Amino acid sequence: MRLLDTARYAFSALRERRGRSVLTILGIAIGSGLIIALVSMGEGINTTVTGRLLLLGANNIIILPAQGSNIQFTDADVQRISVIPEVTAVAPFYSAVAEFYVGGVKVSGRILGIDPLQLQIIFPGIKILEGETPPPTSASQVSVGYKVAFPPAVQTTSKLYVGQPIVISASTAGGIKTGSFTVTGIYDRFGASLFFDADSAVVMPLPAARKLLGQTSYQAILVNTERIEAVDYIISELERMYGRSVNIISPTTILQTVRSIIASFTIFLALIASVSLLVAGLGIMNTMIMSVMERTREIGILRSIGMTRREVLFTFLFEAVLTGLVGGLIGLGLGTLLSIGFGRYAGNFLRFGPQFEPLPLEPAITPQLLIGTLLFAILVGSLSGLYPARRAAQVDPVRALRTE
Amino acid sequence: METNSQYAIILEDVWKVYRVGKTSYPALQGLTLRVERGEMLSVMGPSGSGKSTLLHIAGTLDRPTSGRVIIEGIDVSGLSDAELSEVRNKHIGFVFQSFNLINRLSAVENVALPLAVRGVSYEERVEAALNALKLVGLDGAAGKRPTELSGGEQQRVAIARALVGNPRILLADEPTGNLDSKNTEIIVSLLREINERLGTTVVIVTHNPEVAEKCDRLVRLRDGRVESEVVLHA
Numbered sequence: 001m002r003l004l005d006t007a008r009y010a011f012s013a014l015r016e017r018r019g020r021s022v023l024t025i026l027g028i029a030i031g032s033g034l035i036i037a038l039v040s041m042g043e044g045i046n047t048t049v050t051g052r053l054l055l056l057g058a059n060n061i062i063i064l065p066a067q068g069s070n071i072q073f074t075d076a077d078v079q080r081i082s083v084i085p086e087v088t089a090v091a092p093f094y095s096a097v098a099e100f101y102v103g104g105v106k107v108s109g110r111i112l113g114i115d116p117l118q119l120q121i122i123f124p125g126i127k128i129l130e131g132e133t134p135p136p137t138s139a140s141q142v143s144v145g146y147k148v149a150f151p152p153a154v155q156t157t158s159k160l161y162v163g164q165p166i167v168i169s170a171s172t173a174g175g176i177k178t179g180s181f182t183v184t185g186i187y188d189r190f191g192a193s194l195f196f197d198a199d200s201a202v203v204m205p206l207p208a209a210r211k212l213l214g215q216t217s218y219q220a221i222l223v224n225t226e227r228i229e230a231v232d233y234i235i236s237e238l239e240r241m242y243g244r245s246v247n248i249i250s251p252t253t254i255l256q257t258v259r260s261i262i263a264s265f266t267i268f269l270a271l272i273a274s275v276s277l278l279v280a281g282l283g284i285m286n287t288m289i290m291s292v293m294e295r296t297r298e299i300g301i302l303r304s305i306g307m308t309r310r311e312v313l314f315t316f317l318f319e320a321v322l323t324g325l326v327g328g329l330i331g332l333g334l335g336t337l338l339s340i341g342f343g344r345y346a347g348n349f350l351r352f353g354p355q356f357e358p359l360p361l362e363p364a365i366t367p368q369l370l371i372g373t374l375l376f377a378i379l380v381g382s383l384s385g386l387y388p389a390r391r392a393a394q395v396d397p398v399r400a401l402r403t404e
Numbered sequence: 405m406e407t408n409s410q411y412a413i414i415l416e417d418v419w420k421v422y423r424v425g426k427t428s429y430p431a432l433q434g435l436t437l438r439v440e441r442g443e444m445l446s447v448m449g450p451s452g453s454g455k456s457t458l459l460h461i462a463g464t465l466d467r468p469t470s471g472r473v474i475i476e477g478i479d480v481s482g483l484s485d486a487e488l489s490e491v492r493n494k495h496i497g498f499v500f501q502s503f504n505l506i507n508r509l510s511a512v513e514n515v516a517l518p519l520a521v522r523g524v525s526y527e528e529r530v531e532a533a534l535n536a537l538k539l540v541g542l543d544g545a546a547g548k549r550p551t552e553l554s555g556g557e558q559q560r561v562a563i564a565r566a567l568v569g570n571p572r573i574l575l576a577d578e579p580t581g582n583l584d585s586k587n588t589e590i591i592v593s594l595l596r597e598i599n600e601r602l603g604t605t606v607v608i609v610t611h612n613p614e615v616a617e618k619c620d621r622l623v624r625l626r627d628g629r630v631e632s633e634v635v636l637h638a
């Protein structure tokens with residue numbers, strides 16, 4: 001028997017028991033639709049959260065001298081690190097807890113001594129609200145974070161303005177160092193970040209920081225990569241280069257934990273959905289067993305006109321596969337609709353906290369997911385059909401033809 | 405293994421013993437029967453005498469417990485399921501008392517089914533099926549479902565299905581058992597016509613003496629053996 005004819009015959013049998021076939025197909029459709037909806041949602045959440053964490057600087061690595069080590073970071077180190085594969089930017093910096101005095105008002109925060117042109121690495125997308133960033137070579141100018149300019153505890157009248165002097169007292173290992181600088185710019189509100197609070201920082205070009213802190217070597221180096229997957233590799237390279245003389249700080253471990261939690265949760269949901277697909281498979285098996293019993297006589301007829309046992313098996317198996325295929329195809333549509341609907345709705349709940357904007361949630365409906373789910377539905381169909389089909393093949397034709 | 409024998413069917417010392425638990429039911433007890441090519445034979449006998457069992461074994465649907473079975477010169481004793489199925493598909497057409505059509509398929513689809521099993525293309529087998537329906541005078545009912553046909557018509561569709569693959573042997577188990585005398589007459593004439601025009605060997609199991617009368621020879625079974633035989637038309 002040709003494959004197309006087997007398919008045709010199986011289809012006619014499914015159509016004859018329309019009501020039952022529709023129900024079993026529906027079971028498969030719901031099972032595979034759930035898999036697609038849940039997995040694509042999980043993937044979507046993962047992508048959104050990862051993207052958010054990347055914005056916060058999760059693709060940054062900080063390397064700083066270890067406690068008690070006398071290593072001194074210089075431009076030679078910056079050069080060495082920047083040639084590591086996957087490293088996209090290297091920014092040496094200084095940082096210290098500091099107090100700022102503006103027109104008699106005291107604000108606490110941090111100074112961040114860095115090439116202002118590289119500030120975007122730490123604070124991607126940060127914008128100047130007023131004025132401009134100081135030139136990288138300046139030793140006397142700074143730009144300030146939003147909360148430094150507009151301290152929440154202070155009246156707006158004491159607002160700091162561009163061109164105003166600012167006195168900075170930074171705490172260092174060698175005691176408190178104080179200096180006076182000119183404010184050239186104010187940054188807009190930035191929000192949370194993993195390493196620094198941009199809003200309460202004063203950003204100073206490297207010469208300015210060196211002058212204030214009295215240091216010649218860099219305090220730390222920020223290493224940036226575009227691919228979050230490369231972070232581990234870069235860390236291992238840095239460890240190979242510097243051994244125990246440095247500390248390496250990387251938020252990717254946090255990110256990886258978050259991602260693996262979301263991934264396990266997605267797998268958990270997928271498993272539940274798979275169970276529903278397997279239950280639908282039991283439904284196929286059940287209807288097929290019934291069908292084989294009801295169609296014993298038909299099997300006898302098929303054998304009498306020369307169908308082999310194997311062909312009987314294939315014919316019945318094909319019905320199950322067809323159920324899985326059609327159910328799976330409907331499931332693809334159903335799952336896609338579900339996850340799009342879900343995505344619109346669930347985005348409102350996905351945020352880091354009440355003060356944050358809801359995250360845009362884009363369910364990840366990948367071709368792999370669709371094809372994989374369809375194959376799974378077909379597999380479930382064929383596995384469920386295997387036992388009934390074998391029973392059909394084993395029907396004794398003589399006995400089948402005797403049954404009235 | 406194919407020999408140019410003059411016999412379409414040879415059954416030699418065929419036994420068929422059914423075992424249910426510890427009890428044995430011998431359906432055939434050393435039955436020997438030869439059916440010549442082109443012969444039209446009727447088989448009669450009381451209920452339980454083994455007539456259906458004989459047809460099933462001659463039609464390779466069933467295997468004997470012991471004995472030799474040669475169909476169209478092929479010794480089928482050692483054949484596999486696939487090989488037996490091929491013998492059935494190519495050489496044998498079955499007709500049953502209860503028609504045994506598949507109700508969800510139209511008449512022409514039912515008739516074409518043996519050719520579909522054989523792997524014949526759709527166009528080719530539909531054409532052959534329409535020809536077979538024409539032969540039984542039902543080409544007008546090709547698109548009808550069995551449930552839309554009378555008993556006599558259904559049996560004629562079943563005969564068309566048995567014929568569609570040009571088998572050498574037609575085995576009919578009480579083909580008129582469910583029909584009235586008029587339809588019985590039609591079916592028997594049809595079988596006779598097929599036998600004469602196509603040279604098909606026909607074996608009819610029947611309880612109806614009028615059916616047996618139309619055949620060349622009558623074999624009576626009792627207790628799974630040939631009890632007697634009569635040659636009616638030479």
Ligand SMILES: Nc1ncnc2c1ncn2[C@@H]1O[C@H](COP(=O)(O)OP(=O)(O)OP(=O)(O)O)[C@@H](O)[C@H]1O
Pocket residue numbers: 399422423424429430431449450451452453454455456457458
């Ligand atoms: N599967 C089986 N198990 C046990 N006994 C069986 C089985 N099939 C048939 N028999 C027995 O074999 C014997 C012959 O049966 P068979 O059907 O060949 O008789 P028959 O001549 O066709 O009868 P009828 O005229 O009623 O159709 C009967 O006694 C029957 O009970």
Ligand SMILES: [Mg+2]
Pocket residue numbers: 455456457577
């Ligand atoms: Mg019988």
